[in-house]
Amino acid sequence: MINLFGFKISKWSLLLLLGDIAAFCLAMPLGIIVMTVERVNPWFSLDQYRIPLIMVGLTYILVLYIANLYDHNLDFRRRENIIRIILACLIGTLVALLLFCIFPWRIIPRFFVKWQAVAFVFLTVLWRYAFSAFALPLRLQRQTLIVGAGRAGRWIAEAIKRRPNCGLAIKGFVDDDVQKIGTTIDGLKVLGQSHMLEELVRQEKIGLVVVAITHSKSSKLLIILNRILLNDCQVLDIPTLYEFLAGEIPIDHIEDTWTFLKLLDHRNFYYLRVKRFSELILVCLGLIITWPIFLLIALAIKLDSHGPIIFKQMRLGLNNKPFQILKFRTMIVDIDEDFPKWTSSNDVRITKVGRLLRKMHLDELPQLINILKGEMSLIGPRAEWEVFAQKSREEVAEWRPGRRAIDPPDLKVFIGPRERIRYYSYRFLVKPGVTGWAQVMFPHAGSSMAEMKEKLQFDLYYIKNMGLLLDLAILMKTIRIVLFGHGK
DSSP states (O other): OOOOOOOOOEHHHHHHHHHHHHHHTTTHHHHHHHHHHHHHOHHHHHHHEEEEEEEEHHHHHHHHHTTTTTTSSOOTTTTHHHHHHHHHHHHHHHHHHHHHHTTOOOOOOOHHHHHHHHHHHHHHHHHHHHHHHHHHHHHTTTEEEEEOOOOHHHHHHHHHHHTTTTTTTEEEOOOOOTTTTEEEEEEEEEOOOOGHHHHHHTTEEEEEEEEEOOOOOOHHHHHHHHHHHTTTEEEHHHHHHHHHHHSSSGGGOHHHHHHHHHHGGGGHHHHHHHHHHHHHHHHHHHHHHHHHHHHHHHHHHHHHHHSOEEEEEEEEEGGGEEEEEEOOBBBOOOTTTTTTTOOTTTTTTBBBBHEEEEEEHHGGHHHHHHHHTTSSSEEOOBBOOOOHHHHHHEEEEEEEOOOSTTOOOOOOEEEEEESSTGGGGGGGGSSSSSEEEEEEEEOOOOOOHHHHHHHHHHHHHHHHSSHHHHHHHHHHHHHHHHHOOOOO
């Protein structure tokens, strides 16, 4: 993975992007040939249209991203993915024609864009096919060793197995328990003890060592890991690896110190102010553009069912401060509407108009007013009911297994009280958002405590990595969800 301005990007996704840029540049000669036939000086035109052509290329890349075609785990040799590439390129061409080739503001000749697009579609399909043919087998050659064959080690091994195209092939475990040496755990062999780590890395040509030890590491092990790092073998802990694999923070495998160091130091003073300024501009433009939609939705709600047009609820915001969230009403008026109830996919309370609004996420348009008032942000964790937040933060006893060699297997040691969902309070370090990383990565979350825990892991990922690039990625994914109607 590559860290670009604090935003982690897979080198394979970056390679896809560079290949698309190369395909766009290689498609230029066909447009030049057509311009020559049309008796237009192509070199003068290319110099004149340099900036618009760059914008056309960015349009293609944006459409490909919205279509989720920078997921390097996709097999672009499959027919359905080839069709998606072609459709995305055609949509990009249509957008380019509308933006740059329509009178009276025509900037680029239409015939150039059309023929250049033909070559771009062909080259992009060819490039993506070649990428999958060569890169998928290569990604499976990176050998991985897991230090620790306990619960945490087995968990991360299973997470890797569930993602066969993630680029990691597990060679086995390393564990200091002599009874495990040579045995097979979950289909993986325990190859040796930690003092053999350097030798195993050389023998097995290991490219990644995953440290799956949740308790304190010995100074001897830390020295060995540092020597491995100096010999060009990557060493990662479980939270860092899983964060890259799944885009979420595994709260069962982190400690308070890790959370403090990784989350709180990332809050950027300038980013938060640029974000607020940008949001105000976008919200004002959004309200100006969508006011006719507001009127149409209001009329549809009134004609469909009895009750108010705007639905108001008390939610928790920044620093646990309560505020009144605004939405278009999508349910029948309930006498118990002030008592929180999770919504199911086939909830009988949802009206006909409400079901359509929820599917297209138009019911959340009034939250633009919450953003103007400073109660919400465009991007952030979802605003939560206070009663659910209180339930998630209830203190429960935390126990851990005994770690001494003489401790019996069933021994549990009391650590102290913790929140029912660990680190839930961290959600309130930032303003809630209309959309967010959890909403686009896990859109059906929020119907049980288990789903709230899963959603929190995505929220922690956002808080740790928040920045302009991640915000743009969330906005693009939100557009994809709205266009294809995903969500509850």
